[in-house]
Amino acid sequence: MTPTALFMPQLDQIFVTASHWLLSYLPAALQPLASAILSVAAIIVAFATLFALTTLLERKGLGRMQNRYGPNRVGPCGLFQPLADGVKSLTKEDIVPIRADRAVHFMAPILLVTACFMGYAVLPIGRNMVMVDMNAGVLFFFAVGSSMELAVFMAGWSSRSKYSLLGAMRAIAQMISYEVPLVLASVVVLMQAGSLSTVAIVNMQAVYSGIWPHWFVFTPWGFAGFVLFMIAATAESNRSPFDLPEGESEIIAGYYTEYSGFKFALFFLGEYIGMFATSGLAITLFLGGWSAPFSFLTWVPSYLWFFAKLLTIIAIFIWIRGTLPRLRMDQLMNLAWQFMLPMTIFNVLTAGVWHYMPGGLLRWLVCSTMVVAPCILFGSGLKQKKKFQVRTYHFSQ
Amino acid sequence: MVGEGILKGLAETARNFFGSYVSKDRLTTVQYPEQREPQIEATRDFPFLVYDGADWKQGMRCVACQICEKECPPKCIYIDKSKDKKPDAFGKPQFYPATFNIDISVCMSCQICVEVCPFDAIKMDVDYHLSSENRFGGLLLNKQRLSKSNEYYNAIHPTEAAAIDAQRAEEQAKLDAKAKAAADAKAAAEPKAAAEAALARKVPAQPSAGDPQ
Numbered sequence: 304m305t306p307t308a309l310f311m312p313q314l315d316q317i318f319v320t321a322s323h324w325l326l327s328y329l330p331a332a333l334q335p336l337a338s339a340i341l342s343v344a345a346i347i348v349a350f351a352t353l354f355a356l357t358t359l360l361e362r363k364g365l366g367r368m369q370n371r372y373g374p375n376r377v378g379p380c381g382l383f384q385p386l387a388d389g390v391k392s393l394t395k396e397d398i399v400p401i402r403a404d405r406a407v408h409f410m411a412p413i414l415l416v417t418a419c420f421m422g423y424a425v426l427p428i429g430r431n432m433v434m435v436d437m438n439a440g441v442l443f444f445f446a447v448g449s450s451m452e453l454a455v456f457m458a459g460w461s462s463r464s465k466y467s468l469l470g471a472m473r474a475i476a477q478m479i480s481y482e483v484p485l486v487l488a489s490v491v492v493l494m495q496a497g498s499l500s501t502v503a504i505v506n507m508q509a510v511y512s513g514i515w516p517h518w519f520v521f522t523p524w525g526f527a528g529f530v531l532f533m534i535a536a537t538a539e540s541n542r543s544p545f546d547l548p549e550g551e552s553e554i555i556a557g558y559y560t561e562y563s564g565f566k567f568a569l570f571f572l573g574e575y576i577g578m579f580a581t582s583g584l585a586i587t588l589f590l591g592g593w594s595a596p597f598s599f600l601t602w603v604p605s606y607l608w609f610f611a612k613l614l615t616i617i618a619i620f621i622w623i624r625g626t627l628p629r630l631r632m633d634q635l636m637n638l639a640w641q642f643m644l645p646m647t648i649f650n651v652l653t654a655g656v657w658h659y660m661p662g663g664l665l666r667w668l669v670c671s672t673m674v675v676a677p678c679i680l681f682g683s684g685l686k687q688k689k690k691f692q693v694r695t696y697h698f699s700q
Numbered sequence: 701m702v703g704e705g706i707l708k709g710l711a712e713t714a715r716n717f718f719g720s721y722v723s724k725d726r727l728t729t730v731q732y733p734e735q736r737e738p739q740i741e742a743t744r745d746f747p748f749l750v751y752d753g754a755d756w757k758q759g760m761r762c763v764a765c766q767i768c769e770k771e772c773p774p775k776c777i778y779i780d781k782s783k784d785k786k787p788d789a790f791g792k793p794q795f796y797p798a799t800f801n802i803d804i805s806v807c808m809s810c811q812i813c814v815e816v817c818p819f820d821a822i823k824m825d826v827d828y829h830l831s832s833e834n835r836f837g838g839l840l841l842n843k844q845r846l847s848k849s850n851e852y853y854n855a856i857h858p859t860e861a862a863a864i865d866a867q868r869a870e871e872q873a874k875l876d877a878k879a880k881a882a883a884d885a886k887a888a889a890e891p892k893a894a895a896e897a898a899l900a901r902k903v904p905a906q907p908s909a910g911d912p913q
Contacts, residue, residue, distance in 0.1 A: 364717065366718045367716065367720045368713040368716050368717050369716065369719070370716055370719075370720050370726045370727055370728065371727065371729055372727060372729050372731075393790075417741075622710060622713060622714070623710075625713045625717075626706070626709040626710050626712070626713045627706065627709065682703070
């Protein structure tokens with residue numbers, strides 16, 4: 304065995320062993336509580352740092368896509384920009400509208416951030432690095448994820464502003480519409496894995512044939528499921544091109560119009576944390592979680608793979624944001640109900656066919672056809688040319 | 701095929717993204733404090749007062765006629781006329797502004813003061829580094845802060861300043877010629893005048909000589 308091979312398993316488990324070592328100093332009665340606090344603190348620190356990094360990378364990436372430099376003034380290459388933004392948002396005046404429902408107005412951003420962070424409890428970030436190995440982990444994730452809608456509506460309702468309320472209504476209509484394809488897209492994985500536990504799903508994918516891993520994304524239904532899941536995740540996290548809830552041109556900033564200072568920063572944080580969480584779930588379900596992409600790369604610590612995959616997905620999110628313009632409300636709804644929903648349901652069928660057919664080229668052919676054909680079919684339905692008429696006004700002429 | 705346009709768009713943004721690292725020509729941003737765009741000659745922001753020579757108090761062209769003060773649409777100019785007179789650049793005794801204030805937080809850069817000034821004393825500046833910690837006093841420019849030399853004016857608006865300098869030189873030459881002519885006339889008239897004076901002295905001398913008699 305090479306020195307790397309000896310040393311790397313320790314490095315892979317360094318956080319786990321460090322946590323065990325720290326907890327061994329505590330009495331046994333306190334250990335579960337201390338363990339939970341330790342994990343929560345680690346998750347909050349890691350993902351808040353990732354949030355800070357992402358805001359910077361996003362601004363720089365978008366800048367480059369528009370042939371600009373992006374932030375490059377604070378610190379080397381603008382590296383301290385998130386710090387400056389943080390100080391700014393902390394020192395800004397916190398304005399609460401005079402007629403707002405103060406309690407609800409105050410609670411909404413906190414609930415949002417809490418709900419977003421709750422999802423991380425079941426995400427396996429590395430080998431043996433999951434906070435709670437729940438046997439209904441995926442279900443738990445979607446359950447806490449949907450309490451984000453409540454926070455959004457609280458924010459919109461309590462502000463007593465037309466823009467906030469309209470933004471909240473849009474956001475909820477969108478989030479509920481896309482929640483359905485999001486869950487249905489992940490059902491295929493649950494069918495194949497036969498488990499709702501995220502740890503079991505990752506363990507199932509972390510095996511190799513030759514050098515190739517058994518990630519679910521490398522099957523026709525898995526690939527379709529992954530793409531559909533990512534589209535729905537984009538809509539769920541209110542990101543471009545599905546950022547109608549904060550359409551600046553018509554409703555200022557949507558449901559957080561009346562938020563300023565640190566509460567606004569919390570909304571911002573919540574949005575990104577939610578995005579990371581759904582991306583993390585996509586990694587867990589389709590991209591093999593913390594497992595290496597090739598069998599000869601398994602010596603690299605598992606959590607590095609998780610974060611590498613997460614950063615790749617974030618880069619794609621930024622790329623999409625730099626490319627696509629915002630959809631119209633009817634286009635958004637048409638996409639959800641006329642394309643995403645039938646596609647996900649059909650994909651469930653494909654996964655079933657895959658399961659019951661004997662392995663081989665024929666199975667690949669049949670399942671690929673079952674993915675591509677409905678995609679073209681439902682896609683052409685979306686592209687149907689609308690007849691535009693001259694708009695007639697009855698009263699203003 | 702559904703999503704074809706999206707892929708095209710993604711390719712375009714990717715080309716921009718990587719291209720901006722490869723070719724510097726793509727980045728049109730001017731990195732302001734370090735790099736600056738050259739200003740066009742007709743740039744203007746706020747008015748300043750021109751003076752000739754080295755001493756701003758001595759060479760000030762403004763004669764406190766107060767036309768600019770009256771014409772200023774937002775009324776941002778305040779002038780106090782002096783009680784005494786001082787010789788101007790042409791050597792002619794003129795009033796001068798005892799106080800000349802421009803509140804550049806009020807000024808709208810319309811250049812009407814420049815248009816109406818008969819003495820070419822007020823011109824438009826190009827300096828835009830005007831941030832101040834004091835938003836009242838810091839933006840109320842007094843006579844001293846407003847005064848800038850003719851050389852500075854030549855540097856910022858060369859064509860315009862050259863034309864004005866030529867015009868003023870012509871005026872000066874005319875005045876010089878006039879003065880010379882006057883001097884010549886005076887010089888030519890000197891012997892005559894002396895003679896006349898002598899005659900005059902003589903002529904009244906007679907009665908004066910005779911008076912006591």
